[in-house]
Amino acid sequence: MSEDTTVAVADRVDEVEAPLRRVFREYGLPRVHWFVVAVAMNLVARLSSLLPPLVLGTAIDAVFNGSSDYSLPLVPKAWLPAEPKAQFWFSVALIVGAFVVTAACTWAQGIASDVFAHRSLHAVRVDTFRKMQELDMAFFDEQQTGEAMSILNQDATNLERFLDQALKNGFRLVIMVLAIGALLISMNWQLALVTLVGVPLMALFTIWFSRKVAPRYDAVRSSVGDLNTQLENSIGGMQLVKTSNTEEFETERVERASWNFYTTNMDVLKLAFLYRPGMRLLAGLSFVATFVVGGLWLFSGPPLFFSGDLTVGEFVVFIFLTQRFIDPLAQISNIIDWFENARASGKRIFGLMDTPVRIEDAPDAIELDPVDGAVEYDDVTFGYDEEPIIEDVSFDAAAGDTVAFVGPTGAGKSTAVKLLMRLYDVDEGAIRVDGHDVRDVTVGSLRESIGYVSQETYLFDGTVAENIRYGEFDATREEIIEAAKAAEAHEFIEELADGYDTQVGERGARLSGGQRQRISIARTVLQDPDILILDEATSAVDTETEVLIQRSLDRLAADRTTFVIAHRLSTVTDADTILVLEEGRVVERGTHQELLEEDGLYANLWAVQAGEIDDLPDEFVDRARGDV
Ligand SMILES: Nc1ncnc2c1ncn2[C@@H]1O[C@H](COP(=O)(O)OP(=O)(O)OP(=O)(O)O)[C@@H](O)[C@H]1O
Incomplete structure (x- = not known):
């Protein structure tokens, strides 16, 4: 084979750059409207969720303490009621309204982001499968079926989860951090600095974590592929396993692959165990610092180098908002987790998509029809x-x-x-x-x-008729029966429980070797090819069946x-x-x-x-x- 031999996906993985950006560009952009709706709804939901604590702080200071005016950011004063009782009910209405808007928008953004993620990944999965089918046999000689299945299954699912969760939580995080940060700074920039001091620390900690965890995720993805390969091998060869009495041996092999998956996973988790509580701790410290400084401020005026006033209402808003601020920050750990996992999966998916197809139509290829x-x-x-x-x-x-x-x-x-x-x-x-x-x-x-009758007949799970018709999907029932007769298969098919509608089982397991062989010959008869290849077509059958098969093959080969x-x-x-x-x-x-x-x-x-x-x-x- 020429120099650029097809290589296994594992060898291509490292050449894939920015896989998640590529997912978004190639699969996300065509359905970007769902993405925009999700982001917009997320924005409204998050902003409206900030309203209740703000209104509460204003109500405490203006309605209950009477220490300041009843005012809300961005709302003209003339629109607000002047009388305390009306202000109280107005506050209640605002809080209820904010909860309703938050709930409605969260619902809408959930649907939009799910549709975006699942539709994008549906397209990724189908394209990956289409590409896999275009690849030449050399690819399948090298690639393990289990590995290919794990790309189509688990890797696609990982990407899906990332698109979905990252959209929901990632944007929530960005919106909350920016909006709350701005609000806190506008209320009391000095106390806000105390709250925000943890943010750069958390960012540094996160960078450290993602650098460390990325290669470990690559190892997890590849060990999932190995495990699947092992499972596929062991289950696929069940008959050999049983007849060789090697159940224990196979269990041990699966155990080894599963243990390898466990240890690579643990390598990730060991880091995650450190990172997640670490983030919570840093977030908690920000909260405690805000509480201590704010509390002291209220007791005995601005502590240390701080200056200016802090009202009880402001303090309550700070405490509420700091809590809101910290939660999404601590969630970064999950997002990083999903991100790294999805990146490793994306590399495998695009590793497959980038595998060159070497056997394809030349640009000026002609149709070979009719054929002598x-x-x-x-x-x-x-x-x-x-x-x-x-x-x-x-x-x-x-x-x-x-x-x-x-x-x-x-x-x-x-x-x-x-x-x-x-x-x-x-x-x-x-x-x-x-x-x-x-x-x-x-x-x-x-x-x-070209019609090919090979020594390894393969039947799909389905009925006898479906298997004969495979590739000639328009064939009528009469044509199928004619083909079966020519293949000397009609009589045994008639004797099956449901005749032509009998289920053959996976790979035709419910039929004998000779029966499978004749069904595959019937398939070729129906195809009516101009050139015929019979690759040891009479292997693995008894002499009587061989005579039948030989007769049908002679007929097929005649002209x-x-x-x-x-x-x-x-x-x-x-x-x-x-x-x-x-x-x-x-x-x-x-x-x-x-x-x-x-x-x-x-x-x-x-x-x-x-x-x-x-x-x-x-x-x-x-x-x-x-x-x-
Ligand atoms: N997909 C493959 N990748 C690498 N080597 C292969 C592959 N298929 C076959 N071979 C090798 O090519 C050689 C010829 O194999 P081939 O199947 O063409 O022989 P054959 O004459 O048909 O044998 P048999 O009569 O046993 O079926 C063998 O040495 C085999 O190991």
């Missing part, structure tokens, strides 16, 4: 990594021909046909269909013209270019050309008869299958040992 099915391999060389797996393979298959690949295990037979489908791109040489290099046609039209990969040579004796591969090279080619006459590797393989083991040359037996 002439296929040409022209000096093809390919390797999954540095080492070539296919070397200088050349052959021509005329439209309608059947070409068989045979050879020892690991010779590169499956790899050769995967290149035709462009699951990987050749490193050197070219593969042409009807004279077009497969890299010059759209991937969609290429794959649409289209077909590539057959087979270990059982009896299935390819009629092929127009048999290519014998060994270590990635074509070592022999010809018809069955020609190859037997050549008396080389093919003839020896044939002899093995015919049971003539004693007549084999020693050289062949030695080579077979090497392969095994």
Whole structure:
């Protein structure tokens, strides 16, 4: 494979810059109206929540103590009542009104910020999945399924929580700190300084914490991926686990991954345990300092270097507002927590999104339609990594021909046909269909013209009919039945409990290997491809089923270019050309008869299958040992 091989997400993560800004820019901006509503509602809710203590302070001084005028900031005096009793009721009305406005706006901002966060993340999740599907097979060879799932699940959820909570609490924090700070300063700037002295300390403490915690969050995210991978592996291989009696071994492996998750988490929590109470302590100290200085001021005039007056009402407002001020400040710790966690998750999501797609349509790619099915391999060389797996393979298959690949295990037979489908791109040489290099046609039209029946049949959880129709979603029930008949599958399907509507279970677990195989052949019949690839399609079935499958495959292959990969040579004796591969090279080619006459590797393989083991040359037996 060429130099820019796809790398796992983990390797890309460190190259992602400012992931949260990117989430906002790419996914938040299109729904920014919800964001604006949320911020505006938050602003009104928070400001109106400041009104009750302010009114209370004014009422204490003006209505009860009579020590000052009844006045409120920003409200013209002429609008306020002059008589104490009216002032009292006016205060009550203002306080009730403020509570109602706060409640209504908090409700509205909650909805707006939830919609903003969840819609943005819905788009992130779908885009991540779409991108994941565009990535070439090399990505999935390297990536663990559990890791990919954890990106789509947990990492997206982390971002969601951050967008939602940060919006609700972050803005609340900013608004409260700015508004209360301004109010306190306007009431008594000297006492306000006492209250605010903790703020720079808290800011420094927060900077220290976020620098320390960021790498630890990266470790947590990656350990979540490892844990998921382990779980996916252990649960996916449940049958092997049970038959190998390795439940304890698997539990220990999960335990190790879970313990690693625990320890990385604890590394974060150890810091958080220090940081959160530390912030509360600093906030508490601000409160105590305000209370002590304000209290002394009321008892015996301005203490130390302070000067001027402080009324009881002002003192009450200070105490109330300081309390309000401190709470959101102490909340910074949570926001930082969400922020760091979301940043680590954002890096993983964009790490995946930034993975280059190497197998995609060329800018001037053409549609391959209609297809005759002439296929040409022209000096093809390919390797999954540095080492070539296919070397200088050349052959021509005329439209309608059947070409068989045979050879020892690991010779590169499956790899050769995967290149035709462009699951990987050749490193050197070219593969042409009807004279077009497969890299010059759209991937969609290429794959649409090729039907692939592989040795590993995969069925989706759903009904038999849904599985046959997969990829040809417009097919009618009649067409599905016709396809099943051609695949020799109709009779056993009819005998299933619900016929074509029988649920096959996850990966088709409720069906036998031969039944799964025939359903996947029916799927290919329905697809009606111009080129057919049968990759050991009759493996893992009994002889009787093999005959059925072989009959259906022969019918399917009759009038289209077909590539057959087979270990059982009896299935390819009629092929127009048999290519014998060994270590990635074509070592022999010809018809069955020609190859037997050549008396080389093919003839020896044939002899093995015919049971003539004693007549084999020693050289062949030695080579077979090497392969095994
Ligand atoms: N995705 C992959 N990544 C890296 N190496 C791979 C990958 N798939 C196959 N290989 C390697 O490429 C070589 C050829 O594999 P391939 O599956 O093409 O052989 P094959 O001839 O079809 O074998 P078999 O008959 O056993 O199915 C093997 O050595 C295998 O280990």
